[in-house]
Amino acid sequence: MRSHPDRCWMPPPVATFTAPITGRMLNRVIVYLLASGFVLMVLWRCSETANAPQEAQNITPLTHSWEFAIPHQEIPKGLTSLSAASCGACHVQHYEEWRTSTHAHAWTDLQFQAELKKESSPLMCINCHIPLQNQQEYIVSGLINGDIYRPVKEKNPHFDRALQQEGINCASCHVRGGAVLGPNGTDRAPHRTVKDTEHLSEKLCISCHNANAVITPTLACTFETGDEWKAGPFFGQKNCISCHMVETQREAVAGFGQRKSRFHTFAGSGIPKVKGAEAPMLNGLAFYPGKVRASYATGEQLTYTFKVKNEHAGHRVPTGDPERFFIITFELLNAADSVVLRQQERIGEEWEWYPEAKKLSDNNLDPGEERAYHFNALLGKKGNYTLRIEVTKHRMTQSTAEYNGLGDDYPLFIPIYENVMTVKVRE
Ligand code: HEC
Ligand code: HEC
Ligand code: HEC
Ligand code: HEC
Numbered sequence: 388m389r390s391h392p393d394r395c396w397m398p399p400p401v402a403t404f405t406a407p408i409t410g411r412m413l414n415r416v417i418v419y420l421l422a423s424g425f426v427l428m429v430l431w432r433c434s435e436t437a438n439a440p441q442e443a444q445n446i447t448p449l450t451h452s453w454e455f456a457i458p459h460q461e462i463p464k465g466l467t468s469l470s471a472a473s474c475g476a477c478h479v480q481h482y483e484e485w486r487t488s489t490h491a492h493a494w495t496d497l498q499f500q501a502e503l504k505k506e507s508s509p510l511m512c513i514n515c516h517i518p519l520q521n522q523q524e525y526i527v528s529g530l531i532n533g534d535i536y537r538p539v540k541e542k543n544p545h546f547d548r549a550l551q552q553e554g555i556n557c558a559s560c561h562v563r564g565g566a567v568l569g570p571n572g573t574d575r576a577p578h579r580t581v582k583d584t585e586h587l588s589e590k591l592c593i594s595c596h597n598a599n600a601v602i603t604p605t606l607a608c609t610f611e612t613g614d615e616w617k618a619g620p621f622f623g624q625k626n627c628i629s630c631h632m633v634e635t636q637r638e639a640v641a642g643f644g645q646r647k648s649r650f651h652t653f654a655g656s657g658i659p660k661v662k663g664a665e666a667p668m669l670n671g672l673a674f675y676p677g678k679v680r681a682s683y684a685t686g687e688q689l690t691y692t693f694k695v696k697n698e699h700a701g702h703r704v705p706t707g708d709p710e711r712f713f714i715i716t717f718e719l720l721n722a723a724d725s726v727v728l729r730q731q732e733r734i735g736e737e738w739e740w741y742p743e744a745k746k747l748s749d750n751n752l753d754p755g756e757e758r759a760y761h762f763n764a765l766l767g768k769k770g771n772y773t774l775r776i777e778v779t780k781h782r783m784t785q786s787t788a789e790y791n792g793l794g795d796d797y798p799l800f801i802p803i804y805e806n807v808m809t810v811k812v813r814e
């Protein structure tokens with residue numbers, strides 16, 4: 388669930404004006420943003436305390452899973468803190484791995500923070516990004532008249548700001564009911580430990596990585612990674628954990644001996660959140676480049692085929708975030724390295740967010756799906772040419788990044804494949 392309208396659209400508005408606030412009873416004022424010849428609507432909210440509303444107020448209970456935080460958790464006996472840093476004092480490797488993961492950046496991420504500040508982002512955005520009540524400043528108990536922008540909230544006396552910075556930390560997944568939940572329920576740990584393989588299963592991942600609903604006309608949930616996996620060939624063979632938390636043998640704590648363990652990098656797209664950082668990556672796509680002939684005659688048509696297959700992902704590629712895409716670039720360069728012909732192909736979804744969220748197209752690759760792309764060039768002149776193929780994986784478009792003010796340092800894409808071939812054209 389995301390405030391897509393403010394991130395997945397076309398260029399930023401060219402002109403804006405703010406409509407005057409006409410009545411005190413108005414809780415929302417509508418601001419019209421004129422963008423490229425059409426009208427874009429954004430809901431603008433007054434401060435929550437302003438205007439004593441005269442309408443009848445009903446408090447409606449929360450209903451959807453994403454409206455709830457994980458209730459307040461006590462520190463398990465034997466520990467002094469819920470923080471990942473404190474777990475890391477003993478679980479050194481797990482902590483170092485987790486620190487590089489996207490989960491550790493789920494709160495601090497510039498993009499997330501930029502979006503959270505927008506009026507169109509409801510409070511419940513935080514429930515998958517800082518899932519523990521202990522990480523949240525307010526306790527939300529209901530909605531005024533069912534309006535997601537009007538939560539009934541009170542200050543959380545147990546709010547822990549340092550814990551909030553950690554995003555999806557160890558305790559989000561491992562601490563429940565005053566105990567550390569683990570795969571074995573070992574009695575060697577200094578902390579209370581309970582075996583719970585039902586909780587520590589793919590169901591845990593799916594609780595956040597699958598949400599499909601229309602919240603408001605312009606705010607839609609579109610995370611379907613769980614459903615894609617269930618419908619695909621890996622279901623029953625491999626799951627989120629076996630692919631994203633690869634199994635190994637090692638010590639969970641130094642001196643405690645080898646055991647079955649899993650890497651905690653939660654490797655995914657590999658597009659870092661911070662410039663210069665390495666992001667743990669999995670590659671879902673396999674590439675099958677075609678061959679070029681030894682030489683071509685002048686005036687001949689070059690027909691080159693490049694195949695892409697989603698070989699390794701247990702779901703579609705890209706998955707989850709609808710803003711992700713891949714670009715395949717074919718370039719024919721002459722001997723002076725000038726581009727003679729360029730062709731680009733895109734793999735991903737396209738959405739329209741106004742006046743209502745609507746998917747326009749989707750050519751994501753299903754698990755196991757293979758697709759052939761063809762590059763055609765008329766070889767008009769004799770000489771040595773270069774055919775270059777590059778594949779890049781993108782987090783979002785440049786214009787979305789600019790609109791969100793993410794700065795020049797925010798990494799937007801990574802190259803994942805390059806192939807360079809010589810094309811000889813004779814008389
Ligand atoms: C149901 C759980 C859930 C809720 C609720 C949720 N998110 Fe997320 N969010 C996710 C998941 C899962 C990802 C990672 C998706 C992926 O990489 O496939 C994510 C990723 C993101 C990202 C990173 C996008 C990127 O380019 O990497 C941003 C920004 C974000 N969410 C903003 C929001 C906002 C704003 C809201 C509220 C409107 C929200 N989220 C509510 C689960 C959630
Ligand atoms: C003072 C050291 C220490 C701290 C701090 C600590 N642990 Fe442990 N933990 C251990 C030891 C020792 C084991 C047992 C290792 C083994 O069996 O090989 C263990 C085991 C575990 C297990 C595996 C349980 C199982 O079922 O096998 C999990 C999960 C775990 N800890 C999570 C955490 C989390 C989460 C935190 C922080 C909230 C944490 N630990 C803090 C020492 C610690
Ligand atoms: C509490 C909610 C939550 C749970 C539980 C959760 N995730 Fe995530 N996950 C997220 C969010 C939110 C993000 C994106 C954070 C961001 O981009 O800022 C994310 C990101 C990821 C990514 C990286 C995506 C990328 O772009 O590289 C992978 C991979 C991932 N999760 C796998 C898993 C697996 C496997 C599990 C289960 C063991 C799991 N997640 C459990 C919320 C969750
Ligand atoms: C068969 C192995 C496999 C299974 C099963 C699997 N994944 Fe993945 N996942 C991958 C690979 C490989 C990628 C990298 C795709 C790419 O970008 O090339 C990936 C990427 C992701 C991403 C990053 C988003 C993106 O588009 O790059 C998220 C989030 C994710 N997986 C979550 C999950 C969740 C949640 C489950 C369980 C419902 C799951 N995965 C099951 C292999 C798997």
Ligand code: HEC
Binds near residue numbers: 471475481559648649
């Ligand atoms: C997104 C959820 C998630 C987060 C975050 C997470 N873990 Fe885990 N962890 C799991 C799952 C799932 C397993 C169990 C895998 C299995 O069934 O073998 C596990 C297993 C473990 C184990 C048992 C040994 C092993 O490696 O499998 C330890 C110890 C552990 N985690 C410690 C930590 C620590 C310390 C942190 C934070 C630095 C952390 N975990 C963060 C999901 C998570």
